[in-house]
Amino acid sequence: MAELYNHHEVETKWQKVWDDEKAFKTSDDFSKPKYYALVEFPYPSGQGLHVGHPRPYTALDIVARKRRMQGYNVLYPMGWDAFGLPTENFAIQNHIHPKVVTENNVGRFKGQLHSLGYSFDWDREVNTTDVGYYKWTQWIFLKLFNAGLAYKSEMPINWCTSCKVGLANEEVVNGTCERCGAEVVRKVKSQWMLKITEYADKLIEGLDSVDYVERVKVSQKNWIGKSTGAEVDFELKDKEDKLTVYTTRPDTLFGVTYMVMSPEHPFIDKYKEDIKNWDDVIAYREMASKKSDFERTELAKDKTGVMLDGFTAINPVNGTEIPVWISDYVLMTYGTGAIMAVPAHDERDWEFAKKFNMPIIEVVAGSPVDVNEAVFTDVATGTLVNSDFLNGLSVAEAKEKITEFLTEKGIGHAKTNFKLRDWVFSRQRYWGEPIPVVHCDKCGYVALPESELPLELPEVESYMPTDNGESPLAKMTDWVNTTCPCCGGPAKRETDTMPQWAGSSWYFLRYTDPLNDKELASKEALNYWMPVDWYNGGMEHTTLHLLYSRFWHRFLYDEGVVPCKEPYQKRTSHGMILGSNGEKMSKSRGNVVNPDDIV
Numbered sequence: 001m002a003e004l005y006n007h008h009e010v011e012t013k014w015q016k017v018w019d020d021e022k023a024f025k026t027s028d029d030f031s032k033p034k035y036y037a038l039v040e041f042p043y044p045s046g047q048g049l050h051v052g053h054p055r056p057y058t059a060l061d062i063v064a065r066k067r068r069m070q071g072y073n074v075l076y077p078m079g080w081d082a083f084g085l086p087t088e089n090f091a092i093q094n095h096i097h098p099k100v101v102t103e104n105n106v107g108r109f110k111g112q113l114h115s116l117g118y119s120f121d122w123d124r125e126v127n128t129t130d131v132g133y134y135k136w137t138q139w140i141f142l143k144l145f146n147a148g149l150a151y152k153s154e155m156p157i158n159w160c161t162s163c164k165v166g167l168a169n170e171e172v173v174n175g176t177c178e179r180c181g182a183e184v185v186r187k188v189k190s191q192w193m194l195k196i197t198e199y200a201d202k203l204i205e206g207l208d209s210v211d212y213v214e215r216v217k218v219s220q221k222n223w224i225g226k227s228t229g230a231e232v233d234f235e236l237k238d239k240e241d242k243l244t245v246y247t248t249r250p251d252t253l254f255g256v257t258y259m260v261m262s263p264e265h266p267f268i269d270k271y272k273e274d275i276k277n278w279d280d281v282i283a284y285r286e287m288a289s290k291k292s293d294f295e296r297t298e299l300a301k302d303k304t305g306v307m308l309d310g311f312t313a314i315n316p317v318n319g320t321e322i323p324v325w326i327s328d329y330v331l332m333t334y335g336t337g338a339i340m341a342v343p344a345h346d347e348r349d350w351e352f353a354k355k356f357n358m359p360i361i362e363v364v365a366g367s368p369v370d371v372n373e374a375v376f377t378d379v380a381t382g383t384l385v386n387s388d389f390l391n392g393l394s395v396a397e398a399k400e401k402i403t404e405f406l407t408e409k410g411i412g413h414a415k416t417n418f419k420l421r422d423w424v425f426s427r428q429r430y431w432g433e434p435i436p437v438v439h440c441d442k443c444g445y446v447a448l449p450e451s452e453l454p455l456e457l458p459e460v461e462s463y464m465p466t467d468n469g470e471s472p473l474a475k476m477t478d479w480v481n482t483t484c485p486c487c488g489g490p491a492k493r494e495t496d497t498m499p500q501w502a503g504s505s506w507y508f509l510r511y512t513d514p515l516n517d518k519e520l521a522s523k524e525a526l527n528y529w530m531p532v533d534w535y536n537g538g539m540e541h542t543t544l545h546l547l548y549s550r551f552w553h554r555f556l557y558d559e560g561v562v563p564c565k566e567p568y569q570k571r572t573s574h575g576m577i578l579g580s581n582g583e584k585m586s587k588s589r590g591n592v593v594n595p596d597d598i599v
C-alpha cells in the first residue's frame with residue numbers, strides 16, 4: 001500500500017519555510033497592480049477558534065493565492081478585535097489583567113490559524129487594544145467630536161441587567177442581550193452618542209456604487225428605514241397645543257378614526273389635570289417602562305392601551321372629533337411620539353380598533369371584503385374613496401394633493417423620516433478605549449488636544465463595574481481629576497469607555513500602514529490600497545459592523561483623511577454554521593467543532 005500523506009510532518013515543514021522566507025509578505029511596491037482581500041478579524045475569546053472562523057478565511061485565502069499567482073501585490077492581513085466584555089468578565093472572575101487574558105487568547109488563535117496554513121501577512125497584524133492602535137481610534141473620536149457628531153445625552157437606553165452596560169438597538173435580540181442572553185430593560189442614563197443619523201442619506205446612496213450581495217444592501221436600507229411622508233398637526237379640543245404626527249400616508253387622512261400617543265409623550269404630564277382616568281394612565285406607563293423597544297413594537301401580539309379621558313383631537317381635513325389613546329407600540333424615539341390611526345389599511349391599527357371597538361373607514365378602494373371583517377393593506381397603489389376632494393385620485397396624486405393642501409393651510413408639510421437611531425457610544429466598563437474628553441464646570445465637555453493622545457487606560461485594582469452602573473475608572477480619582485485644556489481650571493476625565501464596535505470601524509485602514517506613528521496610515525498607502533477589493537464575512541454583521549464602519553469611513557472621507565467614499569468595493573456575507581443538532585454553534589450548547597481536531 002502506498003504511504004499515506006503525513007499531514008503533521010509535511011505541513012509543519014512547509015509552514016516553517018513559509019514563515020522563514022516570509023512567503024506571503026505584502027510588498028510596498030506601489031507600481032504593481034494591487035489586490036486587497038479582507039476577512040473580519042476575530043474576537044480572541046478564551047474558547048479558541050471554531051469552524052465558523054476558517055470558513056470565510058479559507059474562501060478568501062484561495063482568492064488571495066490566485067491573485068498572487070496572477071502578479072498582483074496582495075494584501076491579506078489578520079488582526080484582533082480584542083476589547084470587549086467576555087475578556088473583561090474572565091479577568092474579573094480569575095483576577096488576571098484583561099491584557100494578559102488577551103495575550104494568551106491571541107497566542108492560541110494564532111497557533112490555530114498557523115496550523116491551518118493561511119497565507120496572511122503576519123507582519124501587518126493589528127490589535128485594537130494596543131496603545132499604538134487605539135491612539136488612532138481616539139483620534140477619530142476627536143474628529144467626530146470636533147465635527148459635532150459626538151454628543152452626550154440623557155436618554156432612555158437598553159440596559160443589560162447582567163452585563164450592566166447600555167446596549168445599542170442592534171445589540172438587543174428579542175428583548176435580550178445579544179452577548180449574554182439576559183433581560184434588557186429601559187433605563188435613563190447619560191451616554192455618549194454618535195450622530196450616525198446625519199449620514200443616513202449618504203449611507204443609502206453609497207450602496208449604489210458598491211458590489212454587495214443583494215440581501216446585504218436590502219438589510220442596510222431597511223435598517224436605515226428612509227421614508228417620505230408628511231408631518232400633520234391635529235388640534236386638541238380646548239387645549240393650546242397641537243398633536244403632531246408623522247405619516248407616510250397623508251393621503252389616508254380621511255380614514256383616521258383615532259390617535260395614539262406614546263405613554264412617555266410630554267403632553268400627558270402637561271395636561272395631567274385634564275385627564276380623568278389618571279390612575280389607569282400611571283399604571284399603564286409603569287408597565288410599559290419595563291419593556292424593551294423590541295418587545296413593545298415587534299413582539300407585541302396583543303394590543304394594549306388606555307384611552308385618555310379628557311383628550312379629544314380634531315381631524316384637520318374634516319373637523320371630526322376623534323379619541324386619543326396611549327399605547328406602548330408607539331415609541332417616543334420614532335417620529336413625533338404620536339400617530340394617526342387608519343385602521344382600514346394598517347394591520348396594527350386594525351387590530352387595535354377591533355379590540356377597542358373603534359370605527360373603521362375604507363379610504364383606498366379595492367378591498368375584497370368589508371374592511372370591518374378584514375384589514376386591507378394592499379394600498380401602495382389604488383384609488384381614493386370616502387375622502388372628499390381626494391376621491392377618484394390615485395394614491396400618488398392624492399399624496400401630492402393632500403401635502404399641498406396641508407402646506408397651504410399651515411397645518412402640515414412634507415417630511416422625510418428615518419428608522420435609524422443615533423449610536424450609543426459609551427460603555428460603563430474598563431476594557432475599552434478611554435474617551436479622550438474631559439468635563440469642566442466652566443467649559444462643559446472639552447476634547448483633549450491631539451498632542452495628549454494616546455490617552456492610556458490606567459491600571460485599576462478591580463475591573464468590576466460599580467453598583468450604580470459607573471465604569472471602574474470612576475474610582476481612579478488620580479486619573480479622573482485633571483486640568484481643563486481650555487481654561488486650565490479643574491476638570492474630570494470621562495470615565496466611560498468606547499464600545500467594542502469602535503476598533504473594528506476602521507481596522508482595514510490600519511492594515512495598509514500598521515506601524516505608522518504619525519498618521520493612522522500614510523496618504524500613499526491609503527491611495528494605493530483602498531478601497532478593499534473583496535470583504536468576506538458574516539451575515540450577522542450587516543446592520544452592526546458593516547453600517548458602523550461605512551459611517552466612519554464616509555466621515556473620514558468628508559474630512560479628507562481617506563481617498564474613497566466607500567471602504568469595501570465588494571462584500572459577500574455567508575450564513576452561520578450550525579452544529580450537528582441544527583442549532584447555532586456555541587460552547588454553551590456543546591455542539592462546537594474544534595478545527596484542531598479536523599487539522
Ligand SMILES: [Zn+2]
Binds near residue numbers: 162164178179181
Ligand atoms: Zn448582557
Ligand SMILES: [Zn+2]
Binds near residue numbers: 488489
Ligand atoms: Zn475649562
